[in-house]
Amino acid sequence: MSTQDSQQLAHSSGYALLSDRVMARISGPGTDKFVQGQFTQHVDEVTSERSLRAAACTHKGRAYCLTRLVRDDEDLLMDFDASQAEATMNHLKKYLMLFRGTSLEILPTARIIGLIGEASAASVAGDSAHALTQPGQTLQVGDSHLIRIENTADKAARYEWWQPTGEHPVPDDIPELAVEQWLASSISAGVPWLTEASQETYVPQMLNLQHLQGVHFKKGCYTGQEVIARMHFLGQLKKSLHRLSFNNTQQPPAVGAKLLADGKNVGEVVNAVMTGEHKGEMLAVMRHDASANALSIDGMDEASIKLEQLPYAVPEQQPSDT
Template identity: 45%
Template structure:
């Protein structure tokens, strides 16, 4: 990737062998007496599923079942490492701390010296450890001397991806450097939504397809928001979910922009990234009923929208 690529614009020549420094996320360590018990009561994931060799996604929700953060978690001996977007880290940790106060001897501390990198391609991961070839599927984790190497979901184009959580030292992957916008484009391609101040507490996790990326454990015990999430699952009440869109427009777009079908709003953009060839891509939460009322447009924006494939099936959309 060129060093002159603007950090807020992704390359239309998508990386397949590169790394990006993800300075838009913050790593935390939850440790002490009861880290798993504390997190188990707040997240959609069963903490038994999170180990030193297995990472899992999870949502943290309010009592109404609306997700205020999506986290990636990894075990580290007696602790749990988790990452949050810097855009919502203060509000998310404030909510979690309300419950952390009930767990004496348990703490959640930012790892300010750590760094997180996004990696494209097995060759890039192998530059950190030849054992990266053992990471066969999303969620597999390799513990290194200086951190954690995590296989994350591939892009829809089939490019293998990893995250390197560097806990110490200054080692970098041996690969060309891409940008955070390139990684945001890869996350959109992989169908992985990220929440910001616009979308935090706006959606039940199933609306973000979290159940299709191993982010919800429907058989675990109680946690904040569980009743709403379980009812939506078992009663089949999901009426909207996450779609991937290509947008033929160079007008600046932002999360929250309404998607229009006919003369009605049928959803809104959740994440969006611009490419250097003038087009944009987005993840949007849309009503399933909108599938019969295409074409879609964006409120106040000239340009056309096209539905793009996700790398995982969403049966709710096809049934609709």
């Protein structure tokens, strides 16, 4: 990859077919009650004009699923990592059994398309797309949903185009991007995703989900709520998601690779992608008191690490006055 390519990797305009994700539909009379009891988001705030992130957690408050909730008439749509979808759905269906007549099913022909750039969104939805200025704002396009999501650190606009039927072709004037470019844009935007190696590892706040419209602290009881609420209201969060760049390596660090400061483990890699020759970006959950130290990656002594700014505020990462 050339230097020019690497400089543009995270913010080139275009589209990427997110083939690593699948879409599911929850339908039936118990849809909202089921979601309310299993996810960190308040389901009443998910409307035809507003889509929100959410997590599903264990009883210990550890996230095993990060998803997005999209209102589709009386139903709710959500997405899963394709490699984890079957296991995640099997787990959720244990709770769904309590709601007679309510189902959770994968939509086999559905697809999710990532869009970067306001021009790409306008090609899909016309001038109406310009009304989408804030993360979560949603516009119905036929039977599909165009959702504004978080900008990259360079302020490139990003969107997701949810197609439950998969019948909407991408306009010819939108160039196709590699999936790696979309993943790089997500890291630049400070938006993590879970893999098999990171499931059930983090409380949602450690992944900054409360700053990504993913946690509602005033809703009723749900699985894992006690731990999540205690961490929030008692100020017990000691580590959270940071964005970092790395250089002088031919491959990205593995998920779960340890971050070291003065030889001590201060965090671990959540997501990483190469953005150019010998360089890339990553998201890592790291102790707040370690961010000012010189960092290294365990087992990658040649790599240099630099802390980068997230495009949204994380007050918990600021030094305490006390």
